[in-house]
Amino acid sequence: MPDWTPVPLVYESYGVGAETFVASASVFDARSLGKTTAMAEGPRQEHFLRQLENIAWHLGTWEVPVFLDFNGDRRRMDKGCIGHAVAAGAIEAPINGPDGYVVSVTLLKEQIAPRTEEGNTLTKFKQDYRAYILSRYEQFDLTFQPGGDRAYYFKAVDFPTYMRLVHRFTNSTVSLVYEGRWKEIASAALADIPSSMWLEHHDRTVALVTKTDAIDITAPVEKQKRSIDAAMEAAQRLLPFAKLVQRAQSNLE
Structure with missing residues (x-):
């Protein structure tokens, strides 16, 4: 079975x-890529390349994993799309990983469209946001996320796999997201929660959500420290419910 790389995107x-990106865990040899002619600006191929670029920005690397976990939705890059992208000069020709199959593709930097002024503002804000939180809150771990989401995904340093937090700037919420095996356990265990919190159920996740102060991504982080601190305090209030669900899982074993 391949290793799945989490990416903070739907x-x-x-x-x-x-x-x-197909719902498949099947692996493939680099030599099996059969497409040798680039598609002429086809909308499906354009969609594939947009996805690649967005994922690359979120992961902070030109090397994009083939097997991706989109918030619990596991998908593999389509082989045909990879072949067309190679022929079009958008990505390097893949090679097999150590286990004998393709595990990543590498975008050619000149294919990445320049960011708009708004995108650059958001990227700068998220960089400063991350630096501020890491300097003040040792219990949280934030990866580098330069992508276009108006949200930041992070976790407590002791979180198990498939639990994470997200601060959404657009709707002023902080959520504790349960994925994978935690989804059903959380749905059952979180029957009694404070009135200031609520559950949001999705196909592959369940989230415990609470409100926080508004954030303006166009304003400097240094002028919004109080609002960011409020979000981290909201995240801290969610942490006991991560432990609660872990205990519920232990009781089932």
């Missing part, structure tokens, strides 16, 4: 015919 479905 998969953007192509929605017309075959998907560009």
Whole structure:
């Protein structure tokens, strides 16, 4: 079985015919990539490349894993899309990883579209936001996330796999997200929660959500420290519910 790389994104479905990232765990040899002719600006291939660029920005690397976990939705890059992207000069020709199959593709930097002024503002804000939190809150771990989401995904340093936190700037909320095996356990265990919190159920996740202060991504972090601190305090109030669900899981074993 391949290793799945979590990416803090909801998969953007192509929605017309075959998907560009397929719900499959099957591996493939680099020599099996059969497409040698680039598609002429086809919308499906454009969708694939947009996804690649967005994932690259979120992960902070030009090397994008083939097997991705979109918030619990596990998907593999479509082989045909990879082949067309190689022929179009958008990515390097993949090579097999140590286990004999393709595990990543590398975007050619010149293919990445320049960020808009708004995108650059958001990226700068998120960099400063991360630096501020890491300097003040030792219990939280934040990866580098330069992508276009108006949110920041992070976790407590002692979180198990498939639990994470997210601070959404657009709707002023902080959520504790349970994925994978935790989803059903959390749904059952979180029957009694404070009135200031609520549950949001999705196909592959359940989230415990609470409100926090508003954030303005166009304003400097140094002028919004109080609001960011309020968000971290909200995150701290959610942490006991991570332990509660872990205890519920232990009781089932």
